[in-house]
Amino acid sequence: MVCRDACPAGAIYGRLWEMSLGRDELFDFQKCRAAMQKRAIEGVGEKDDICGKCIAVCPYTRRYLNFER
Numbered sequence: 251m252v253c254r255d256a257c258p259a260g261a262i263y264g265r266l267w268e269m270s271l272g273r274d275e276l277f278d279f280q281k282c283r284a285a286m287q288k289r290a291i292e293g294v295g296e297k298d299d300i301c302g303k304c305i306a307v308c309p310y311t312r313r314y315l316n317f318e319r
């Protein structure tokens with residue numbers, strides 16, 4: 251749930267991933283995109299589609315990047 255809690259757009263539902271789930275069952279892409287475009291324009295004057303906070307806090311990503319096994 252760290253990704254859901256870190257998401258500034260409130261776009262992540264917090265549902266546990268399974269192979270059978272589609273993207274729209276896991277998070278609201280439009281909500282993510284709209285919030286990030288607004289934040290990017292306000293912050294740096296450019297449109298951007300992703301902030302990546304959900305990825306940065308993910309324990310699986312962190313383990314992978316640190317090469318922990």
Ligand code: SF4
Nearest residue numbers: 257259282301302304
């Ligand atoms: S990229 Fe940012 S706004 Fe989009 S789902 Fe991840 S944390 Fe939320």
